[in-house]
Amino acid sequence: MFKYIFKRIMQAIPMLVIISIICFGLIQLAPYDAVDAMTTPNMSEKTVELIKARYGLDQPAYMQYFYWVKGILSGEWGYSIVTHESISKDLSVRIPNTIILVLPAYFIALVLSVILGLIAGARKGKLADKIIDGLSSFGIAIPSFWMAMVLIFIFGYQLNLFPILGMHTIGSEGSFSDLFIHLVLPTTVLTLSFMPELVRYVRSSTIGQLSEDYVMVQQAYGAPSIGILFNHVLRNVLLPVITIVGMSLPMLVTGAVVTETVFGWPGIGTYFVKSIQGFDYPIIMAIMLLSSSLVIIGNLLSDILYCIVDPRIKGMGE
Amino acid sequence: MNGEKNRRIEKLKTELKRNKSAALALLFLFLIIFVSIFAFLSPYDPNKVDVLNVLQKPNAQHLFGTDELGRDYLTRALYGGRVSLIVGILAMLISTSIGVLVGTVSGYFGGRIDNFLMRTVDIISSIPWMILVTVVSIYLTPGLKAIILVIGLFTWMSTARMVRAETLSVKEREYVLYAKSTGQSIRKVIWKHIIPAVMPTFIVASTVSIANAILMESALSFLGLGIQQPLSSWGSMLQNAQSNLGNAPYMAILPGLLIVFTVYSFNKLGDILRAVVEPKTSGGK
Numbered sequence: 001m002f003k004y005i006f007k008r009i010m011q012a013i014p015m016l017v018i019i020s021i022i023c024f025g026l027i028q029l030a031p032y033d034a035v036d037a038m039t040t041p042n043m044s045e046k047t048v049e050l051i052k053a054r055y056g057l058d059q060p061a062y063m064q065y066f067y068w069v070k071g072i073l074s075g076e077w078g079y080s081i082v083t084h085e086s087i088s089k090d091l092s093v094r095i096p097n098t099i100i101l102v103l104p105a106y107f108i109a110l111v112l113s114v115i116l117g118l119i120a121g122a123r124k125g126k127l128a129d130k131i132i133d134g135l136s137s138f139g140i141a142i143p144s145f146w147m148a149m150v151l152i153f154i155f156g157y158q159l160n161l162f163p164i165l166g167m168h169t170i171g172s173e174g175s176f177s178d179l180f181i182h183l184v185l186p187t188t189v190l191t192l193s194f195m196p197e198l199v200r201y202v203r204s205s206t207i208g209q210l211s212e213d214y215v216m217v218q219q220a221y222g223a224p225s226i227g228i229l230f231n232h233v234l235r236n237v238l239l240p241v242i243t244i245v246g247m248s249l250p251m252l253v254t255g256a257v258v259t260e261t262v263f264g265w266p267g268i269g270t271y272f273v274k275s276i277q278g279f280d281y282p283i284i285m286a287i288m289l290l291s292s293s294l295v296i297i298g299n300l301l302s303d304i305l306y307c308i309v310d311p312r313i314k315g316m317g318e
Numbered sequence: 319m320n321g322e323k324n325r326r327i328e329k330l331k332t333e334l335k336r337n338k339s340a341a342l343a344l345l346f347l348f349l350i351i352f353v354s355i356f357a358f359l360s361p362y363d364p365n366k367v368d369v370l371n372v373l374q375k376p377n378a379q380h381l382f383g384t385d386e387l388g389r390d391y392l393t394r395a396l397y398g399g400r401v402s403l404i405v406g407i408l409a410m411l412i413s414t415s416i417g418v419l420v421g422t423v424s425g426y427f428g429g430r431i432d433n434f435l436m437r438t439v440d441i442i443s444s445i446p447w448m449i450l451v452t453v454v455s456i457y458l459t460p461g462l463k464a465i466i467l468v469i470g471l472f473t474w475m476s477t478a479r480m481v482r483a484e485t486l487s488v489k490e491r492e493y494v495l496y497a498k499s500t501g502q503s504i505r506k507v508i509w510k511h512i513i514p515a516v517m518p519t520f521i522v523a524s525t526v527s528i529a530n531a532i533l534m535e536s537a538l539s540f541l542g543l544g545i546q547q548p549l550s551s552w553g554s555m556l557q558n559a560q561s562n563l564g565n566a567p568y569m570a571i572l573p574g575l576l577i578v579f580t581v582y583s584f585n586k587l588g589d590i591l592r593a594v595v596e597p598k599t600s601g602g603k
Contacts, residue, residue: 018441026453134339141581143533143553145540146574149560153567254446258537262560273541276452284456288449295444 005304012300016293020072023289024065030281072289078282080275087286090271095253097167098267101183102255105190106248113195114234114241117202121237122229124207132199139196148189148262155185165264186263190256198244205240209233239310246302250294254287329594337593343586346579354399362390364397365548373566382572385555386562394550395572401551402532402580405466409531412470414477414524421481421520422512426489426504436482439475447472451534452543465544469531477523484516491515518595522588529584536577552577 043051059067071078077087120132156164162184163169169178209215210233218228248255253268260269268287275283334341357364367387374384382391424435442450451468458464488494494511502510536553538544540560545551550558552573559569 015437015441015444019444022441029457137585138578138582141529141533141578141585143536143540143556143574143577145537145560146556146570146577149556149563149570149574153563153570157564157567250446254449257448258541261541272449272452273543276456276541276543279456284453288445288453291449292445295446299444 001307004307008300008303012296015296019292019296020069020289021065023285023292024068026288027281027285028061030279077286080280080283082275082278082280087283090283091268091286091290094266094268094271097265098256098260098269099252100179101186101260101265101267102190102252104183105187106194106251106255108187109191109194109198110241110245112191113198114202114238116195117199118206118229118234118237120199120203121206121210122225122233124210129203133203136196136199136203139192140200142193143258144189144193145258145262147192148185148259151185151189152262167266186256186259186265189259189262193259194255201244202237202241205237206233209236212236239306242305242309243302246305247295247298249298249301250291253294254291326594330590333590333593337590340586340590343583344590347583347587350399350576350580350583351403354396354403357393357396357400360390360393360396362393364389364394364550373562375566376568383566383568385558385569386566391569391572394555395552395576398550398552398555398573399576399580401462401545401549402535402553402577405462405469405535405545405551406528406532406584408466409469409473409535410524410528412466413472413474413527413531414520415474416471417474417477417523418481418513418516418520420474420478422485422508422516424478425482425485426508426512428486432482435478439478442472443475447534448537451538452541455538455543460543460546462545462549465535465538469534473527473530473534477520477527480519480523481516484519485512488512488515518591522592522595525584525588525591529581529588532577532581532584 068078075088077091079086080090116132120129123129152164155161163182164185167179167182168175169182214232215228218232219225254272256265256267257269257272259265260267261273264270271283272287274280275287334344366389368384368389372384373386376383382395385391385394420435420439424432450472454472455464455468458468489512494507494515497507497511535544535551536556539551539553540557542554542557545554547554555573556570556577559566559573562569
């Protein structure tokens with residue numbers, strides 16, 4: 001097992017390196033000079049030269065790459081060319097904002113999906129399955145921003161129940177209940193948009209499990225089908241779900257780009273869209289690097305987790 | 319071969335009879351393609367500004383009202399559908415072609431070529447699509463061409479993986495081994511024997527990829543990174559609708575429903591085709 005884990009880590013490292021080279025290459029391709037982020041137009045030529053030398057920008061590209069990687073690893077992510085703010089400082093504010101939005105939504109979606117998926121799978125072809133499966137295939141087709149607009153119209157404009165923009169009402173920044181009512185609509189949208197695929201996944205793996213021999217044995221012993229479902233099938237269905245949870249790690253950063261934009265939520269999504277619109281290359285590449293690293297790490301984690309919970313995993317370290 | 323074809327058509331018919339929602343989805347697709355081709359028959363010009371009739375509610379003259387510049391909304395939605403469908407279909411063609419090429423080459427040759435291509439697939443797939451597509455699009459002039467290219471060029475990875483897996487089993491079949499042993503060129507073996515054999519796989523994948531491309535386009539256009547004015551797609555119409563949500567909520571309804579039903583229908587079409595080409599899934603069990 002450790003051999004397998006070690007092998008997986010060894011595969012992930014070169015991927016991370018290549019991704020970082022791609023991001024660095026794209027920054028170099030971009031029509032701007034990295035020093036622009038640190039200078040102001042009224043600085044003298046000499047000062048600009050000094051700054052260049054200080055950040056290693058007068059050196060060849062491969063040396064700059066090493067400086068850049070060193071900076072990233074030590075938490076120094078560079079500066080925005082629009083606002084001249086430190087990117088790592090911005091990220092440290094934005095990421096928690098996205099996490100408090102995405103994490104509860106994902107958790108609720110996961111719990112509901114496991115329940116609905118189990119019911120649908122167990123009642124395959126029956127009414128309950130038709131409703132759940134039908135709604136899921138519709139749900140996959142609904143763009144999250146449109147769902148957000150419909151909810152904003154109904155609960156924001158018509159019923160006036162929930163605020164539709166931002167994270168806090170001005171003046172009550174510290175209040176939890178204020179944050180909570182701002183969370184309701186975007187969390188609902190996210191939950192509903194995460195659910196359809198999860199439900200389908202749990203449903204199909206439940207169907208797969210129900211045709212296994214151990215289920216037949218239990219039935220032969222006269223175990224009630226609810227008991228079989230929750231005592232035996234559930235456990236085996238949850239195994240592959242762990243893989244999915246691991247792979248969803250990057251969602252904590254980029255899972256809500258569109259939803260955040262609709263609700264003006266001050267998270268990574270709006271930060272990213274604003275930097276795209278303003279051609280703020282250092283921020284764009286920082287987010288690209290961060291999110292793809294999370295994808296690679298997420299896949300790695302899910303493989304390792306799966307290997308730990310299900311030691312049968314094929315080809316241990318072959 | 320012919321008998322095979324007839325059998326599949328028969329199966330398609332029974333599948334459509336059995337699955338009513340799939341038949342409806344197919345009907346809807348024909349309808350939406352038909353009306354977007356004949357959108358020019360509408361008495362209104364989709365881009366003509368009419369300041370006297372801005373933001374009119376749906377009425378007898380304008381069935382779905384007018385937008386903030388007085389343009390007939392139904393006409394714009396039909397033309398928008400044209401754009402969304404063109405993006406979906408062309409992006410699908412690009413991504414399927416690349417996917418099939420990479421998949422067959424990778425599966426057929428194996429070894430180093432396979433390793434290289436599949437690692438490339440891994441790397442591209444590890445960048446979240448939303449990020450990848452937007453980052454690439456800032457290096458291009460925004461517009462219809464850019465969005466088709468960007469979506470087409472960066473969504474072929476799953477097709478490539480599927481086709482590769484399929485090729486691995488097809489290339490061991492006797493007729494392929496025979497073709498190889500008679501000295502047919504590699505290109506001919508791939509083109510004449512491998513690609514026809516993996517066709518069912520990528521046709522199913524391609525209908526689903528139209529649906530995904532339409533969703534991606536609508537999200538990008540909604541964020542203002544896709545289709546630019548005066549051209550509009552369903553996504554960019556919704557972007558407009560968002561700023562008028564308070565006083566003209568009807569503007570959000572039509573394009574949204576059109577996206578949902580079109581995407582749903584393409585996905586359903588994929589389900590039907592899958593049932594037709596894969597005998598295993600169509601059975602009752």
